[in-house]
Amino acid sequence: MPVxxxxxxxxxxxxxxxxxxxxxxxxxxxxxxxxxxxNFTPALNTTGTSFDAARPVYxxxxxFERGTTKVVPGLAESWTVSxxxxxxxxxxxxxxxxxxxxNGFTPSRDFNADDVIFTFDRxxxxxxxxxxxxxxxxxxxxxxxxxxxxASIDKVDDYTVKFVLKxxxxxxxxxxxxxxxxxxxxxxxxxxxxxxTPEQFDQIPVGTGPFSFVNYQKDAVIRYxxxxxxxxxPAKIDNLVYAITPDPTARYAKLKKGxxxxxxxxxxxxxxxxxxDPAVNLLSQPxxxxxxxxxxxxxxxxxxxxxxxxxxxAIDKAAIIKDVYQGAGQGAIxxxxxxxxxxxxxxxxxxxDPEKAKKxxxxxxxxxxxxxxxxxxxxxxxxxxNAKRIAEMMQADLAKIGVNAxxxxxxxxxxxxxxxEGEHTTGQLGxxxxxxxxxxxxxxxxCPAARKGGQNLAKWCNKEFDDLITKARTISDLSERTKLYExxxxxxxxxxxxxxxxxxxxxxxxxxxxxxxxxxxxGRHEFYGVELK
Amino acid sequence: xxKLIFRRVALTLPTFVALxxxxxxxxxxxxxxPIEARTGERGIAPERLAALRHDLGLDQPVxxxxxxxxxGLLHGDFGVSIVTKTPVLHEFLILFxxxxxxxxxxxxxxxxxxxPAGVLAAVKRGSVLDHSVMTVALAGYSxxxxxxxxxxxxxxxxxxxxxxxxxxxxxxxxxxEPVTGFMLIxxxxxxxxxxxxxxxxxxILPSIVLGTIPLAVIARMTRSSMLEVLGEDYVRTxxxxxxxxxxxxxxxxxxxxxxxxxxxxxxxxxxxxAGAVLTETIFAWPxxxxxxxxxxxxxxxxxxxxxxxxxxxxxILVNLIVDMLYVAINPRIRHG
Numbered sequence: 001m002p003v004x005x006x007x008x009x010x011x012x013x014x015x016x017x018x019x020x021x022x023x024x025x026x027x028x029x030x031x032x033x034x035x036x037x038x039n040f041t042p043a044l045n046t047t048g049t050s051f052d053a054a055r056p057v058y059x060x061x062x063x064f065e066r067g068t069t070k071v072v073p074g075l076a077e078s079w080t081v082s083x084x085x086x087x088x089x090x091x092x093x094x095x096x097x098x099x100x101x102x103n104g105f106t107p108s109r110d111f112n113a114d115d116v117i118f119t120f121d122r123x124x125x126x127x128x129x130x131x132x133x134x135x136x137x138x139x140x141x142x143x144x145x146x147x148x149x150x151a152s153i154d155k156v157d158d159y160t161v162k163f164v165l166k167x168x169x170x171x172x173x174x175x176x177x178x179x180x181x182x183x184x185x186x187x188x189x190x191x192x193x194x195x196x197t198p199e200q201f202d203q204i205p206v207g208t209g210p211f212s213f214v215n216y217q218k219d220a221v222i223r224y225x226x227x228x229x230x231x232x233x234p235a236k237i238d239n240l241v242y243a244i245t246p247d248p249t250a251r252y253a254k255l256k257k258g259x260x261x262x263x264x265x266x267x268x269x270x271x272x273x274x275x276x277d278p279a280v281n282l283l284s285q286p287x288x289x290x291x292x293x294x295x296x297x298x299x300x301x302x303x304x305x306x307x308x309x310x311x312x313x314a315i316d317k318a319a320i321i322k323d324v325y326q327g328a329g330q331g332a333i334x335x336x337x338x339x340x341x342x343x344x345x346x347x348x349x350x351x352x353d354p355e356k357a358k359k360x361x362x363x364x365x366x367x368x369x370x371x372x373x374x375x376x377x378x379x380x381x382x383x384x385x386n387a388k389r390i391a392e393m394m395q396a397d398l399a400k401i402g403v404n405a406x407x408x409x410x411x412x413x414x415x416x417x418x419x420x421e422g423e424h425t426t427g428q429l430g431x432x433x434x435x436x437x438x439x440x441x442x443x444x445x446x447c448p449a450a451r452k453g454g455q456n457l458a459k460w461c462n463k464e465f466d467d468l469i470t471k472a473r474t475i476s477d478l479s480e481r482t483k484l485y486e487x488x489x490x491x492x493x494x495x496x497x498x499x500x501x502x503x504x505x506x507x508x509x510x511x512x513x514x515x516x517x518x519x520x521x522x523g524r525h526e527f528y529g530v531e532l533k
Numbered sequence: 534x535x536k537l538i539f540r541r542v543a544l545t546l547p548t549f550v551a552l553x554x555x556x557x558x559x560x561x562x563x564x565x566x567p568i569e570a571r572t573g574e575r576g577i578a579p580e581r582l583a584a585l586r587h588d589l590g591l592d593q594p595v596x597x598x599x600x601x602x603x604x605g606l607l608h609g610d611f612g613v614s615i616v617t618k619t620p621v622l623h624e625f626l627i628l629f630x631x632x633x634x635x636x637x638x639x640x641x642x643x644x645x646x647x648x649p650a651g652v653l654a655a656v657k658r659g660s661v662l663d664h665s666v667m668t669v670a671l672a673g674y675s676x677x678x679x680x681x682x683x684x685x686x687x688x689x690x691x692x693x694x695x696x697x698x699x700x701x702x703x704x705x706x707x708x709x710e711p712v713t714g715f716m717l718i719x720x721x722x723x724x725x726x727x728x729x730x731x732x733x734x735x736x737i738l739p740s741i742v743l744g745t746i747p748l749a750v751i752a753r754m755t756r757s758s759m760l761e762v763l764g765e766d767y768v769r770t771x772x773x774x775x776x777x778x779x780x781x782x783x784x785x786x787x788x789x790x791x792x793x794x795x796x797x798x799x800x801x802x803x804x805x806x807a808g809a810v811l812t813e814t815i816f817a818w819p820x821x822x823x824x825x826x827x828x829x830x831x832x833x834x835x836x837x838x839x840x841x842x843x844x845x846x847x848x849i850l851v852n853l854i855v856d857m858l859y860v861a862i863n864p865r866i867r868h869g
């Protein structure tokens with residue numbers, strides 16, 4: 001008898017296994033992502049992949065409106081800035097729930113000021129019990145200069161928090177909308193500490209966001225489900241799935257077959273096909289970034305403005321955009337992308353004119369053939385898909401005006417370090433915006449960054465320019481700041497410390513049944529508000 | 534037999550120590566360091582870099598780091614990944630079932646097709662069949678994996694619509710928690726209708742892609758080994774005795790011809806278990822190959838060292854099993 005029943009059980013199992021009717025379904029949106037997150041705490045991470053993985057679960061005090069760089073209320077319903085610009089007071093939203101039932105945790109209270117204080121203390125105060133958990137390297141908190149800017153963060157009452165700054169800083173608000181400022185549950189942290197498993201805090205996330213975490217299988221899949229008690233109303237999809245698919249061709253094949261609905265980073269070669277694919281909506285937006293070629297003004301002949309201008313005229317930018325970016329880029333004129341407020345449309349780019357460039361070099365007393373080095377970055381970025389190819393094209397253009405450019409590159413860490421030390425004569429790099437504030441780009445050209453080891457790779461320090469951007473940083477009036485930044489862009493173009501190469505164009509293919517997906521200028525992927533037809 | 538096993542196991546110990554040392558030194562000779570590798574355009578202040586290096590113990594002399602590592606290994610501690618901060622052994626154990634499942638399926642595909650193809654080619658030596666088998670085998674051996682994988686995806690998945698594109702499971706229609714890490718088993722355990730079929734469907738293309746080279750090698754090796762054996766006196770005797778061709782080939786010739794084939798299968802198994810980076814990347818297969826490559830680019834020393842040590846242990850174990858199989862197939866080796 002037992003033999004028969006075992007056989008019957010196997011037969012039944014096989015029958016059900018091969019039958020086609022699926023059990024799990026509902027409205028499930030699958031996003032084909034490109035890699036695995038390091039963990040689920042944005043404060044610990046630096047990659048877009050990790051931020052994207054944590055985002056469905058969490059909120060910040062203030063947030064970027066989906067698809068824009070505009071700062072809007074998040075967990076704080078309103079805020080005020082003191083007259084001296086040194087105090088930001090946030091009124092917190094009431095009745096915000098944390099996810100319940102994840103990792104055995106049931107919250108006993110709503111979100112309040114204690115969660116805000118805990119979140120920032122973890123990054124800031126070594127005595128916080130979570131400070132060293134999961135390595136404790138809070139790169140963005142430090143990189144955005146928060147320890148130098150913050151004097152204190154005070155709980156005024158359960159629903160009021162005051163950030164006191166050491167000096168006025170207009171971009172601070174936008175900083176708080178960044179992923180690193182994601183608000184965590186203090187109660188969950190205490191719960192895990194008591195259980196003796198604090199490291200789970202960063203592996204199994206509990207937040208206030210539109211989706212609660214279900215499961216993560218390394219290198220394969222991350223699952224979330226809609227959080228019915230989300231303070232802005234439940235999501236329009238039931239389940240959100242990240243299918244980790246590293247190869248872009250496979251991602252596109254999955255999109256075509258309906259195995260995923262949204263995909264990241266298509267192959268430039270596939271863009272043309274996507275435009276005509278009836279199953280696909282190809283969305284695009286200019287990226288919040290810039291690729292540039294910096295001239296080290298500390299090394300002759302680049303100490304002369306005329307030489308830098310001549311180099312700007314010697315390079316055929318249009319050919320680079322066509323050949324290297326293949327439609328996924330636009331020529332850059334200013335040091336900030338056109339999507340950022342305060343972009344000065346009146347600034348004109350140098351026209352490609354090798355003859356004039358040659359003459360200007362001669363007028364500036366430069367003897368040809370001139371030997372320079374031209375550094376190209378060893379990594380691929382959306383703003384610069386092939387730095388070596390760009391360097392080779394520049395090399396060919398420069399040869400026409402009597403300049404011999406020697407191509408140089410190093411391993412990434414070494415490359416960046418040496419350029420920051422100012423070892424190069426000329427070199428390529430770029431920048432991707434963090435918070436949508438112009439200061440987040442302009443600081444790259446400021447005098448403090450021109451020091452040895454600093455991020456101003458042209459080592460260019462122009463007092464007039466620096467005064468403008470320093471002043472703009474401290475005032476909160478938007479129109480006044482805009483005027484200052486517009487002037488700064490005029491000085492930048494005239495002084496030409498960089499040859500501005502390009503801003504990338506970000507393409508995001510989605511399936512036709514996906515409704516209201518918005519491409520983020522930050523390259524974020526957000527699914528709250530998205531619907532499936 | 535026991536003595537032989539003991540001798541072989543004893544021989545692997547120095548191999549391990551040498552491997553540990555070479556791996557440790559080699560990963561540190563790659564330019565760059567784990568902290569700088571994760572730093573973007575902004576770079577990192579020297580003081581912060583020094584502090585983070587100190588936290589990871591990277592400021593210690595290399596010999597001390599090595600001794601610490603060796604001490605940890607002796608206690609079964611493979612260290613903690615610098616990137617994810619989870620124990621290396623834990624990460625490996627999550628990923629390895631996927632690699633093993635795919636490797637076994639690829640191997641079954643290669644053996645089931647490769648040995649009969651090789652035998653047929655040898656028996657029909659010089660025929661159209663022989664030439665066809667050998668041409669296909671040569672093509673399979675020379676095929677760039679990446680191209681082959683994408684071609685199959687485009688043709689079989691996209692054009693014919695017969696298989697899913699990539700991954701291990703249909704994510705829209707099924708959800709169950711992993712129990713064993715083997716999708717074929719987990720899908721059965723889940724009891725969800727159609728889940729097992731979906732798991733099988735997801736295995737087809739990656740198994741073909743990964744099994745193509747072993748298939749070609751096995752077919753060619755079986756053919757040449759069979760040709761050699763078919764010319765032997767005892768095969769002629771067997772034929773002269775009037776045994777049926779099937780008995781002669783299948784029983785007398787094949788058993789002896791299999792010895793070099795087993796060697797090849799063993800070597801191929803080792804290669805497959807080390808993870809198939811390209812196949813795993815194209816088919817979004819969460820195995821150890823891709824993990825190791827990412828560990829190199831992130832300079833995740835503990836993950837890289839631990840991963841290599843664990844894979845080596847498995848490869849050595851497989852080779853040991855292959856050696857034992859020889860003895861089973863050919864008793865002469867026992868006395869050799």
